[in-house]
Amino acid sequence: xxxxxxxxxxxxxxxxxxxxxxxxxxxxxKQRYRRSVLGPFWLTLSAAIMIFSMGPLYSTLFGQHLNDYxxxxxxxxxxxxxxxxxxxxxxxxxxxxxxxxxxxxxPLSVYVLRIVYKNIIIFLHNFIVIVIVAIFFPxxxxxxxxxxxxxxxxxxINALWVGLLIGLICARFRDVTQIVxxxxxxxxxxxxxxxxxxxxxSKSWLINLNPIYHxxxxxRAPIIGGAIDAKNWVASALITIIGYAVTFILFGKFKNRVxxxx
Amino acid sequence: MGLITMSTxxxxxxxxxxxxxxxxxxxxxNAALQAVTGGVISKGVSDKVVIKALExxxxxxxxxxxxxxxxxxxxxxxxxxxxxTGAYVPTGGTLEIKGTVSSMLSIxxxxxxxxxxxxxxxxxxxxxxxxxxELKRFAEEVIEFSELGDYIYMPMRxxxxxxxxxxxxxxxxxxxxxxxxxxxxxxxxxxxFAEKAELRLQKLVSNAKILVIASHNSGLIDKMCNRVIHxxxxxxxxxxYTK
Numbered sequence: 423x424x425x426x427x428x429x430x431x432x433x434x435x436x437x438x439x440x441x442x443x444x445x446x447x448x449x450x451x452k453q454r455y456r457r458s459v460l461g462p463f464w465l466t467l468s469a470a471i472m473i474f475s476m477g478p479l480y481s482t483l484f485g486q487h488l489n490d491y492x493x494x495x496x497x498x499x500x501x502x503x504x505x506x507x508x509x510x511x512x513x514x515x516x517x518x519x520x521x522x523x524x525x526x527x528x529p530l531s532v533y534v535l536r537i538v539y540k541n542i543i544i545f546l547h548n549f550i551v552i553v554i555v556a557i558f559f560p561x562x563x564x565x566x567x568x569x570x571x572x573x574x575x576x577x578x579i580n581a582l583w584v585g586l587l588i589g590l591i592c593a594r595f596r597d598v599t600q601i602v603x604x605x606x607x608x609x610x611x612x613x614x615x616x617x618x619x620x621x622x623x624s625k626s627w628l629i630n631l632n633p634i635y636h637x638x639x640x641x642r643a644p645i646i647g648g649a650i651d652a653k654n655w656v657a658s659a660l661i662t663i664i665g666y667a668v669t670f671i672l673f674g675k676f677k678n679r680v681x682x683x684x
Numbered sequence: 685m686g687l688i689t690m691s692t693x694x695x696x697x698x699x700x701x702x703x704x705x706x707x708x709x710x711x712x713x714n715a716a717l718q719a720v721t722g723g724v725i726s727k728g729v730s731d732k733v734v735i736k737a738l739e740x741x742x743x744x745x746x747x748x749x750x751x752x753x754x755x756x757x758x759x760x761x762x763x764x765x766x767x768x769t770g771a772y773v774p775t776g777g778t779l780e781i782k783g784t785v786s787s788m789l790s791i792x793x794x795x796x797x798x799x800x801x802x803x804x805x806x807x808x809x810x811x812x813x814x815x816x817x818e819l820k821r822f823a824e825e826v827i828e829f830s831e832l833g834d835y836i837y838m839p840m841r842x843x844x845x846x847x848x849x850x851x852x853x854x855x856x857x858x859x860x861x862x863x864x865x866x867x868x869x870x871x872x873x874x875x876x877f878a879e880k881a882e883l884r885l886q887k888l889v890s891n892a893k894i895l896v897i898a899s900h901n902s903g904l905i906d907k908m909c910n911r912v913i914h915x916x917x918x919x920x921x922x923x924x925y926t927k
Contacts, residue, residue: 441810525787525793526771
């Protein structure tokens with residue numbers, strides 16, 4: 423129980439330092455795109471190019487109507503980029519902040535919150551692609567569309583525990599970074615991003631075992647005007663609870679070791 | 685001086701041990717293997733070495749103490765200073781610090797070469813915990829001190845190392861604290877600026893309740909400190925008041 427308390431205090435302290443992580447996140451974005459004309463919109467542009475070239479191709483391959491497939495693909499890819507980059511960045515959460523960790527006693531969650539915040543900013547830039555596609559292929563707009571904001575918050579909340587856990591493990595075991603990268607690479611293909619869960623036919627229940635599917639689904643369904651399935655929301659909530667339980671125990675236990683590991 | 689404003693640093697049987705992982709034991713495979721093989725082959729795969737950087741450290745520092753840490757390279761001075769910043773939590777015993785801490789150990793921490801001088805001042809100010817409302821005043825003060833003129837609107841990578849140090853020094857010495865930590869005395873800039881910097885640092889140090897400085901310069905220790913702690917192989921071998 424003491425571990426959970428330690429972890430909780432760290433996270434609370436981290437949230438309170440919002441001025442620090444918001445600033446660090448903006449600095450990182452600015453630094454990457456300094457002297458480039460489009461800035462962070464480069465990511466938006468590359469996502470747009472990917473979607474606009476893959477849309478017609480894959481709708482033909484999968485025999486889908488371009489009308490609904492295009493928005494499905496656009497939303498899927500943008501949400502996937504948010505989730506996958508957060509997971510991949512998490513590996514470097516503490517290793518990359520070595521200089522800070524060894525010199526000052528900020529709560530460690532600051533370095534994870536910075537990653538979460540940075541990726542949400544980039545996501546909001548990319549969201550423009552979804553809006554543009556929706557203008558060309560308008561979905562049925564239902565009141566449930568506002569659920570996507572709730573979904574974004576749930577994803578951000580989960581990104582925090584994922585970041586703390588993966589950041590911690592990667593600081594101790596350096597080759598986990600490679601393992602995470604290959605799992606995330608594989609997840610792109612086994613998660614319904616380019617394809618739809620229904621296409622699996624009688625085996626489509628299998629997809630429920632994929633945790634990323636639920637998070638993509640709670641975000642995607644409200645945007646494309648699809649049916650809202652309680653199953654995805656319950657699964658996401660369960661993953662949140664279990665994730666935090668495991669993370670808080672491990673993070674609370676090993677938090678003080680991170681400065682020695684990085 | 686009342687009890688409330690008293691600053692103290694108390695260590696009880698404090699130890700700091702660094703695990704040194706070779707490429708081998710950092711791998712997840714070996715840790716997993718070790719777990720399943722029940723330690724039979726653990727001798728071969730685990731090359732974990734523990735360095736006892738500090739061991740059995742006991743002290744009780746209070747307001748008014750001007751502590752000089754002396755000892756050979758690798759005796760644990762810097763590790764002790766880092767522990768005092770709160771970055772390293774002791775692996776054994778306790779370390780209790782009462783009072784705000786200002787660290788001069790790495791004054792250019794978090795500086796971004798591609799960002800302008802002024803952006804860096806804001807970044808560092810935020811890291812030091814300065815409120816948004818006070819940041820502007822903080823920045824103005826640092827800018828005035830560093831005398832960089834319009835250069836502060838330029839990216840830091842265009843600065844000479846002397847200019848970079850002026851800003852870093854200006855930031856680190858702008859906020860007073862109860863406890864000041866230093867690894868050797870800081871001296872920056874050309875002759876004229878160095879004099880100004882010296883005064884600023886002196887002022888910061890004299891305002892502090894506790895000063896902890898590690899140095900190889902015995903003249904400096906004589907001048908600045910009233911209590912000298914001699915470390916050797918991670919242990920305190922002498923601790924005495926000199927004044």
